[in-house]
Amino acid sequence: MIEPLDRNREELTDDNHKDGIDRRGFLKCMAWAGTGMLWTLNGGVLSSRVFGADNASAGKSMNFVQISDSHIGFNKAANNDVTATLQEAVAKINALPTPPAFILHTGDLTQLSQADQFDTVDQILKGAKTTTGNVFYVPGEHDVLGDGGKLYLARYGKGTQGSGWHSFDYNGVHFIGLVNVLSLKEKGMGDLGQEQLTWLKNDVAGLASSTPIVVFAHIPLWEVYPQWGWGTDDGAQALSYLKRFGSVTVLNGHIHQTLQKIEGGVHFHTAMSTAFPQPAPGTAATPGPMVVPAGQLRHVLGVTNVNYVPGKHPLALVDLPLLSSTAAPAPEGDAQ
Secondary structure, eight states, X not given: OOOOOGGGOOEEOOOOOOSOOOHHHHHHHOBSSOOOEEEEEETTEEEEEETTOOOTTGGGOEEEEEEOOOOBTOOBTTBSOHHHHHHHHHHHHHTSSSOOSEEEEOSOOBSSOOHHHHHHHHHHHTTSOOSSOEEEEOOOGGGSTTTTTHHHHHHHOTTOBTTTBEEEEETTEEEXXXXXXXXXXXXXXXXXXXXXXXXXXXXXXXSOTTSOEXXXXXXOSSOSBGGGTBSBTTHHHHHHTTTTSSOEEEEEOSSSSBEEEEETTEEEEEOOOXXXXXXXXXXXXXXXXXXXXXXXXXXXXXXXXXXXXXXXXXXXXXXXXXXXXXXXXXOOOOBO
C-alpha cells in the first residue's frame, strides 16, 4: 500500500481501521519510493495521481503542494547537498501541467534555525510557480533551536497565533496549521499545549460538519512510533474536536517517509523529506539521517501535491521518486 492572515481565517481566492498498527503493518504501508504525488481533494476525500499524468478535470480542480523537512544547512553523508535536492523538488512542482495554488511547508525548513539557512529556503521557494504566490509554514523542531522559535516567527509568524498556529479557507476547504515542536515530551513526542487546543476548538466551532478539513503539522498527530517520539502527546485531544467533520486530512512531516492511516473520516499521511531518509519504524536502534547506496537518494526524497475536484471521490495514493517515474526498491542503509 504505497501510499499570513487576519484572525488566521482569511478566504484565499484563485481565478483560475484500527487505533494502531503493528510493526509488520508499518512496513507494509511504508513506501520508500516517495515523491511526486498529486493529491486530489474530491468532495472532501483526498486522492492522488502521478506528476505529469493526464487529468481531464484539471481545469476545474484546486491543488496545492506539501514540502517537508528540507533541513537546509545539513551536510553529512546522508545528503551533502540538501539545497540541490530542494531545488529539484521545486523543479518537479514547476513541471506540473496545472500550477498549484500554494505550498504548505510542514517544518524543518532548516537544520540549525540560522538566518542564512532561512534565507536559502526563501530564495528557492520563490522559484516555485503557484497561482496565489503563497507559502504557508509550520515549524519543525530544527526551526526553533536555541531561540524558542523567535527567528522563525519573525519571518513566518505574521497573522498567526501563539507559536505560529493559524488557519485559512480556500475554495471551501478549511486549512489548519498546528505547532507541536516547542514543548517536546518524553523521547521527543510532540505537544500542542492547552492554549493551542482551546484555539483549535474555537476555530472549528462555527464550521459546518460538511466542511473538508486539512490539518498540517510537523510531528504526526497520530502515534506512528512513540518509542522514537513519532507522535503527539495530546494529538488525540486535538483530533476529538474534528470528529464531527465528514472529511479530515492530516498532513505531517518529521519521519521522512510515507506512511498512511485511515481511521473513520480521518486520513493521516506523512510526507517524504527533500533532504534525506530515515529508517522505517523499529528497524534501527534510533531514528536519524540514513545513508543509502549511491544512486538511490533521489528515489527516497519528494513532495506531495494535493488536487481537489468537487463531485468526485476516488482515493488512490501513488508515490514516485524524484529521479524517475518508476518506484524504487526499498533502500538499504544504517541510521547515522
